[in-house]
Amino acid sequence: MPLRKLKKTENILERIKCCIRAGAYRDTFHAIQRKKERDISLPEIIHVLTTGRHEKSKDRFDEAFNAWNYAVRGLTVDELDLRVIVSFDEERDLLIITAFYLEERR
Numbered sequence: 001m002p003l004r005k006l007k008k009t010e011n012i013l014e015r016i017k018c019c020i021r022a023g024a025y026r027d028t029f030h031a032i033q034r035k036k037e038r039d040i041s042l043p044e045i046i047h048v049l050t051t052g053r054h055e056k057s058k059d060r061f062d063e064a065f066n067a068w069n070y071a072v073r074g075l076t077v078d079e080l081d082l083r084v085i086v087s088f089d090e091e092r093d094l095l096i097i098t099a100f101y102l103e104e105r106r
Contacts, residue, residue, distance in 0.1 A: 006061075008068050009088065012054050016072065016086060019094035020046060031096045040082070040099050048074040048082045048099075055083070062087070069097055 052074025060069050073083045085097040
């Protein structure tokens with residue numbers, strides 16, 4: 001029997017900020033790898049998650065994990081355009097899935 005598709009989280013930016021304030025967030029293994037490959041720091045990701053905008057058109061439902069992935073885009077302190085993909089685990093903690101720059105870094 002197929003899993004029931006979960007509803008999207010309402011007020012996603014507020015939920016993300018709440019998790020960050022509570023320290024209820026963590027990197028996935030994939031995020032750890034990509035941060036290293038792309039030279040992206042956790043403070044850059046946190047900055048974008050707390051100051052960026054939700055890109056609803058980039059949200060995707062991940063069938064494998066039966067969870068919504070949400071896209072947040074914003075500028076780092078160095079004014080680099082960064083997109084961060086996040087989700088939530090069973091405990092409703094924030095999972096950082098991946099992050100990538102949307103422009104070439106100089």
